[in-house]
Amino acid sequence: MIRAGSRLWSRGAAARALATSAGRLGLPEAPEPSPHVDATTQAEKPPLVISSAPVLRGCHLAIPSHRTAVQAWVESLRHYDDRHVGLADLHPDVFAVMPRVDILHTVAVWQRNYKRISYAKVKTRAEVRGGGKKPWAQKGSGRARHGSIRSPLWRGGGIIHGPRGPTSYYYMLPMKVRVLGLKVALTAKLMQDNLHVVDGLDMPTFDPQYLADLAQYRRWGQSVLIVDVNKMPENITKAAASLKTITLVPALGLNVYSLLKYETLVLTLDTLAFLEEKLLWHDSRYTALYPFHLPYSDFP
Amino acid sequence: MGTLLQLARWGLLGRSLSLVQTARSLHCGVSSWIHVKLPPEPKEVDRWTEKRALFGVYDNIGILGDFQVHPKDLITGPRWLQGWRGNELQRCIRKKQFVGHRMFDQDYKNLNKRIRFLYRRFNRTGKHR
Numbered sequence: 001m002i003r004a005g006s007r008l009w010s011r012g013a014a015a016r017a018l019a020t021s022a023g024r025l026g027l028p029e030a031p032e033p034s035p036h037v038d039a040t041t042q043a044e045k046p047p048l049v050i051s052s053a054p055v056l057r058g059c060h061l062a063i064p065s066h067r068t069a070v071q072a073w074v075e076s077l078r079h080y081d082d083r084h085v086g087l088a089d090l091h092p093d094v095f096a097v098m099p100r101v102d103i104l105h106t107v108a109v110w111q112r113n114y115k116r117i118s119y120a121k122v123k124t125r126a127e128v129r130g131g132g133k134k135p136w137a138q139k140g141s142g143r144a145r146h147g148s149i150r151s152p153l154w155r156g157g158g159i160i161h162g163p164r165g166p167t168s169y170y171y172m173l174p175m176k177v178r179v180l181g182l183k184v185a186l187t188a189k190l191m192q193d194n195l196h197v198v199d200g201l202d203m204p205t206f207d208p209q210y211l212a213d214l215a216q217y218r219r220w221g222q223s224v225l226i227v228d229v230n231k232m233p234e235n236i237t238k239a240a241a242s243l244k245t246i247t248l249v250p251a252l253g254l255n256v257y258s259l260l261k262y263e264t265l266v267l268t269l270d271t272l273a274f275l276e277e278k279l280l281w282h283d284s285r286y287t288a289l290y291p292f293h294l295p296y297s298d299f300p
Numbered sequence: 301m302g303t304l305l306q307l308a309r310w311g312l313l314g315r316s317l318s319l320v321q322t323a324r325s326l327h328c329g330v331s332s333w334i335h336v337k338l339p340p341e342p343k344e345v346d347r348w349t350e351k352r353a354l355f356g357v358y359d360n361i362g363i364l365g366d367f368q369v370h371p372k373d374l375i376t377g378p379r380w381l382q383g384w385r386g387n388e389l390q391r392c393i394r395k396k397q398f399v400g401h402r403m404f405d406q407d408y409k410n411l412n413k414r415i416r417f418l419y420r421r422f423n424r425t426g427k428h429r
Contacts, residue, residue, distance in 0.1 A: 115371075117375070127410050164391075165395075166381055168391075171385060172372075252360075253358050255356045255359045258354075293370070
């Protein structure tokens with residue numbers, strides 16, 4: 001464990017810890033940072049700042065016995081290099097599901113279309129103004145026979161099969177498909193090193209440049225989506241308000257389209273617990289006899 | 301020569317040339333010029349406006365928020381179309397139910413004509429009736 005730990009401390013960048021967390025093995029809570037010095041580490045980065053009391057988050061919900069938790073580093077926004085504050089266990093049935101790209105596509109297309117209302121409308125020959133009178137007699141004038149100047153053959157006439165009225169493209173996917181879409185998206189973010197867990201959103205300043213520099217230093221990518229359950233502190237709200245590609249979103253607003261649009265996802269520890277609880281409930285619930293917004297006696 | 305004069309005129313008037321579709325001229329032969337029209341420049345789209353950055357937020361409000369709100373409550377638009385889908389006849393009938401009592405006279409008459417026409421078209425003609 002210490003040997004594996006020291007390799008990881010020295011490599012630094014986002015890497016899944018293969019060993020289980022310290023709490024489970026009964027080892028002491030504060031591992032000593034053994035400086036395993038390489039030529040590579042000396043060339044890459046300055047020495048890591050490792051706190052003496054790391055934040056270790058275990059999974060609150062039961063994990064099936066045939067699977068183990070996946071793990072992620074817990075970081076912090078207080079200092080630009082605070083990347084190894086602790087280790088978090090993530091539930092495998094939320095963060096390590098099968099990577100179903102087809103479900104991601106289905107859910108993203110649903111999100112694009114279900115709220116679409118197209119307002120295109122053209123007038124038919126009955127609605128175009130005029131055209132009640134026969135323009136010339138049926139026979140005798142030498143011209144083609146016509147009944148109205150607004151028939152579709154005429155310039156300025158009605159359109160036959162055009163778009164008709166505001167059209168809605170609403171449909172709903174089954175609830176479990178939408179839930180699975182979220183799980184697949186979170187899995188994809190974790191497995192592609194785009195998920196970062198943060199112990200809180202406390203920032204030392206409200207300067208947007210600090211947040212942008214932090215994201216660039218830690219190589220988070222072009223766009224960052226920061227999600228929190230609780231009310232967000234003022235500093236980060238002010239900082240993100242003036243940044244275009246870094247967005248704060250409450251946990252209720254998490255969705256597959258945003259996860260695909262933004263390169264990096266930053267979750268707090270409270271958000272992890274919230275998401276695991278909400279998304280795992282669907283794996284073992286009874287089918288709805290009536291809509292869930294009506295009261296049920298056996299669960300809140 | 302014509303294009304050179306045009307360019308000079310634009311320059312004197314101080315207009316910007318970047319938005320104008322520039323036309324090149326190829327000189328081939330003694331006195332023949334071929335005017336070649338270039339394809340229009342692609343318009344620059346800002347992918348990170350407020351609307352685009354926050355698209356799709358709250359779509360899962362039902363699943364993540366105790367089912368008190370349904371995503372169809374987020375849809376803005378005509379009230380007879382919020383959270384509902386139908387073909388043209390169904391839409392006309394629903395519009396009449398929701399909004400028919402306060403429509404303008406001519407629009408109401410056109411709506412009734414349309415319903416009558418579509419009913420007959422769907423239920424009396426064609427293979428599927």
